[in-house]
Amino acid sequence: MEDFDVRLYGDVALLSGRTQMTGSYDGKPFASHYRYIDIYVRSNGVWKIASVQITKVPK
Numbered sequence: 283m284e285d286f287d288v289r290l291y292g293d294v295a296l297l298s299g300r301t302q303m304t305g306s307y308d309g310k311p312f313a314s315h316y317r318y319i320d321i322y323v324r325s326n327g328v329w330k331i332a333s334v335q336i337t338k339v340p341k
Contacts, residue, residue, distance in 0.1 A: 293324040300339070315339040 286299040321333040
C-alpha cells in the first residue's frame with residue numbers, strides 16, 4: 283500500500299491510497315497498480331463498510 287490516508291468526519295471515515303499487486307493467474311504473471319477509496323460508517327458504535335471504489339492506474 284502507498285499514500286494511505288484516513289479522514290474522519292464524525293461517523294464517516296474515508297480511507298484512500300494506492301496499491302500495487304503482483305502475482306500469477308492461470309500460470310501467467312501479472313502486475314497491476316490501483317487507486318482506491320473505501321467509505322465506512324459508524325452505526326451503534328460499529329464501523330461498517332458502505333462503499334468501495336477501485337480504479338486501475340494505466341501504465
